[in-house]
Amino acid sequence: QVQLVESGGGVVQPGRSLRLSCAASGFTFSGDAMHWVRQAPGKGLEWVAGVSYDGTNKYYVDSVKGRFTISRDNSKNTVYLQMNSLRPDDTAVYYCARDPIWGSSGTPYYFDYWGQGTLVTVSS
Amino acid sequence: DIVMTQSPDSLAVSLGERATINCKSSQSVLSSSNNQKYLAWYQQKPGQPPKLLIYWASTREFGVPDRFSGSGSGTDFTLTISSLQAEDVAVYYCQQYYSAPPTFGQGTKLEIK
Numbered sequence: 001q002v003q004l005v006e007s008g009g010g011v012v013q014p015g016r017s018l019r020l021s022c023a024a025s026g027f028t029f030s031g032d033a034m035h036w037v038r039q040a041p042g043k044g045l046e047w048v049a050g051v052s053y054d055g056t057n058k059y060y061v062d063s064v065k066g067r068f069t070i071s072r073d074n075s076k077n078t079v080y081l082q083m084n085s086l087r088p089d090d091t092a093v094y095y096c097a098r099d100p101i102w103g104s105s106g107t108p109y110y111f112d113y114w115g116q117g118t119l120v121t122v123s124s
Numbered sequence: 125d126i127v128m129t130q131s132p133d134s135l136a137v138s139l140g141e142r143a144t145i146n147c148k149s150s151q152s153v154l155s156s157s158n159n160q161k162y163l164a165w166y167q168q169k170p171g172q173p174p175k176l177l178i179y180w181a182s183t184r185e186f187g188v189p190d191r192f193s194g195s196g197s198g199t200d201f202t203l204t205i206s207s208l209q210a211e212d213v214a215v216y217y218c219q220q221y222y223s224a225p226p227t228f229g230q231g232t233k234l235e236i237k
Contacts, residue, residue, distance in 0.1 A: 037174075044217065044228060044229070044230050044231045045166075045168075045174065045217055045219075045228040045231075046228070047225055047226045047227065047228070050226075059224050059225060060225075061225050062225075095173050095174075107221070107223060107224040107226075108221060108224060108225075108226050109162075109179075109221045109226075110164035110176065110179045110219060110221050110226075111164075111166075111174075111176060111219075112176045112179075112185065113176075114173035114174055114175070115173065116172075116173055117173055
């Protein structure tokens with residue numbers, strides 16, 4: 001069965017960095033696009049970043065452009081989110097999610113499998 | 125960016141009754157090239173990640189009970205639960221994937237009356 005397991009969350013001071021990882025299993029990882037979606041405490045869902053199956057296409061929400069970088073290692077079945085210059089409003093549970101449709105062109109689609117999430121708290 | 129607006133923000137429905145959640149997009153999410161509506165619905169229970177219910181506005185994900193259905197036009201969409209069960213208590217989100225960035229509605233909290 002499909003499993004997505006996030007790790008790397010924690011408490012970090014404003015301006016510092018953190019790298020999240022999402023280990024995937026139960027499907028052909030190299031064939032599917034992957035995304036990060038976040039949810040601030042008590043708030044709704046916000047898509048953050050996505051990477052196509054082969055890593056050639058990446059998209060970001062405007063609020064993280066230039067600060068966050070999504071990447072993937074298909075040999076390790078893992079997707080990453082490098083988060084730099086963190087701000088208090090980046091505090092959220094970060095979910096990784098699979099996109100079963102997005103190819104190497106076009107834009108992201110919907111998300112059929114989600115991990116349990118990892119909490120990132122940005123606070124001094 | 126396409127703005128998704130759900131209504132109502134919260135909803136209380138009696139067990140066995142129909143629940144209807146609305147979602148409006150700031151621009152059409154209907155593709156003229158393939159006649160598909162780029163709209164998905166998710167269910168999120170407390171302490172859990174979201175679960176995909178419906179995609180392409182009306183296609184149920186595998187394993188989703190048939191009491192859940194989706195409908196709509198280019199900008200106005202509806203998620204209907206035909207006969208509310210206790211396990212349907214959750215927050216429901218719509219999401220457009222017509223253009224990047226993908227965007228979600230603010231969520232509708234569904235409770236039992």
